[in-house]
Amino acid sequence: MYEVEVKVPASLDRVRDRLRELEATPVDRVEQLDTYYDAPHRTFAETDEALRIREERGADGRRTELTYKGPLVEAASKSREEVETGVDDGEAADLLFRRLGFDPAASVRKERERYRLDGYTVTLDAVEGVGEFVEVEREATSETLEPTREGAFAVLERLGLDPDDQIRTSYLGLLLESRRND
Secondary structure (H helix, E strand, C coil): CCCEEEEEECCCEEEEEHHHHHHCCCEEEEEEEEEEEEECCCEEEEEEEEEEEEEEEECCCEEEEEEEEEECCCCCCEEEEEEEECCCCCHHHHHHCCCCCEEEEEEEEEEEEEEEEECCCEEEECCCCCCEEEEEEECHHHHHHHHHHHHHHHHHHHCCCHHHHCCCHHHHHHHHHHHHHH
């Protein structure tokens, strides 16, 4: 399965107002802490992969997920293979990775609001040390990548956002870049 994702910088207040006008369905509001790991046998920054543990807290409680993200599969969006599973104990997963030689590379903290619109998840992200962004995403198969991406572009346009403003760099990449520039 692939995740088709389009991300643009945006004023979250303005987009939130537009989502209300379009009668988008609010899903949830959460805080996330993503810890990314470097592998001992290859450099994920060079292979365009990612391995992370995500701690999420919201009104429904707390949950932890382990995610692998493969390299980007097309130039027009942030579409990539994504494998995700729940983890009962984030601290144990972290210790397991460290014992196997996977070192924490960096952590990304964000406040996230999710909505449903036209079959897509629209996410408003306030990312600590990076800024405000809107993501439009949906799962796809290799056969449905292009129409799913085009649908994500259409959702952005309905929100008053320009798909040409898309950023394909991950939040981790943006955070590391901002640290280098400080």
